[in-house]
Amino acid sequence: MAEAFEEWLDKHGGKKHASLDLVKELPNGDRGVVATAPIAEGELLLLLPINCALYMPNDEEWAKRGSSFPEAVGYLHEHHRTLSPFLATTLALMSEVARGGESAWAAYVGTLPPSCPDCLLNWSKEEKKDLEGTALEELGPDPAADAFKRHVAPILAARRDLWPLQQQGEGEGGAAADEAAADLALFVRVAGLVQSRAFHLEAENWVSGAKEISKLEGGGTQVFLLPGIDMINHSHNPARRNAHLQRLNVAQAAAAKLTEGGAPEGVEAFFVMRADKPIAEGEEVLHTYGNLSDAQLLQTYGFLDSEDGFAQLPGGAASGSGSQPPEAAAEEEGGNGGKKGGKKRGKAGASAAKGKEEAEEGAGYRNPYNAALVPWEAVEDVCCGLMKSMDQGLPAALKRAKREFLAAAGVLQVAAPEATQFVLLAREPLPDELLTAVQVLLMTKEEFNELKREHGGEQAAAGGSAAGKKGAAGKSPIKGAAGKGKKGKGGAAAAKEEAEVDKAGEGKEAAALPKLSLGTALLEEDEDFAEMVCIATLQVLKSCVERYPSTSKEDVRLLKSSECTGRQRLAVRVRLGEKDVLQLAQKAVVELLRKLREGEPIGKDAGEEEEEEEDEKPQGKKPAKGKAAAKGKPPAAKKRRGLGAEASSDEGGMEADAAATAVDEEEDDDGLLAGSDDSERVGYGADEFDDGIGEAHDRGKAHEAPKASE
């Protein structure tokens, strides 16, 4: 199989390093690319002419060399242009698989595994129950069966010559049922392969130049199957990675002396895999599939990282494993790529030690790129409930106006604001969007109207341009606002209030406003408001923690038990990872509140402010509160709200609330989350296509290209 592939590659002008085994069986039963002799840094590992890749061409490519694409690709290009790139590439590979020995890609098809075993596509309903509450919880119909029925089956039926029927046995329900079952089975198999092997790259003009490939963008992507290159496994650990992918145009490939004797006819570009560092004999070639959370890794690739070096990173997480025994995971170490330092070092050392201990006990490695999702609905419910408890219930029109305003101001997604999910990251557990949304929801009608006027006003002054605008942070949109502590209104008053929702900003919501980022300026000015915002945020986070059927402690216990194996273990690790992030967010809120109460500077420039404060402060004088104080202004007058009447008359009120809502201290501080410094925001935003399947990249934000130093 490897020889047939190498012959095929050679025939098409591709190259493979002589000292590489592309299909080496690894100790864990998987296959990987392994060096059979030492390879020097910079050496070419694989060169793949673009004509060997399976993908949907853009119009320009099609015009230039349409005839070199498989027939199925041509058919899809001509007749199904709105199909998602993922489904189109899946159908392209299905055609080559179904055509067997007749396919021009038969040698490549021969290198493919039977399936992507643990990809979610292959999980039963029962197994998926363990993912309840996570980003991977399936709420609608089975996405694969749904995509098959809606998009794939009609295409197969229309062109049986391109997608010949697979061999079927005699089954119940007659020949038609058998055909459909065989088609669906092939689709699920191939979709799993494409999902776990394809590269999602920005569509670009090939002739324009080389490009680092790991940078993926939400829009305008092409989904490429890159034979041979797709044999390389992933590592989260920069210290273990030793290869990276580039695409080069013909001139660049020639300049790099990759195509002596000239490029094969009709080839405009190459995919190139090179050694980033020396690779020892017997060492596996590894690169990165992206900075992906556990949920994204599981959904797309059917595995969770079971390595490796984060225990060694200063401030790093412990090693451990989802699928291998914890003892083995705890033994595996390596890597030293972390850059954390400063004040956190002392604690990090202790955390790493504690983390290692936990790994040994079986708690497992936790991914520093993990994320948790907070649905808008939860935020709205909690905030509206809180306002109601203060006799300031939000009438429907005001609720709608706030939602529309937040969408126009870039805090909620525009197309379907209600479907927004705030993405909390281990490295940024309290995103500004979430704090901003909570603040806006907790504003009285008057405050909200004033915010709208100020924020809309900025837009008018800027000629409607949202680019580079700062938002309303630090401007106190509620300064001088009336209506604090308003008492309850009956139905008629509420109806009047609906009618009173300020018309000033109306219509502006439709247009894009500058991005709204309230930060903490308002919280620093108004202690009661700050307490409300913190309580509400803690309640929101608590409601998110409660959506899981188990607690973190139970999950850790499960991971420690030898019975928790296979897919159940993967699922438990995903939900524990999400809960870790929610716990970090809870801690961040409690810390924010503490700082606000103690008048400590907050935010990125806190250090600078502290210094400024030090310089300006007369000797022996107590530091004043907040930013205003830091800038030499008197602290803002304390403001009172409905809730504040109780909470602030009882000095322990907030602590009690926070304690009731916040972190289980026994469970926190496991020190397992801090790790690499290059965690990037990853999310699960709006789907571009309504396939409902595919991979994390179609649903998420771009991942940063690995830094040069990696």
Ligand SMILES: C[S@@+](CC[C@H](N)C(=O)[O-])C[C@H]1O[C@@H](n2cnc3c(N)ncnc32)[C@H](O)[C@@H]1O
């Ligand atoms: C692009 S393929 C890599 C080649 C694959 N190992 C093979 O034998 O064909 C991606 C698949 O390899 C496996 N894989 C890659 N990196 C892995 C890792 N770090 N740990 C476990 N499995 C991994 C997963 O099954 C994943 O879906």
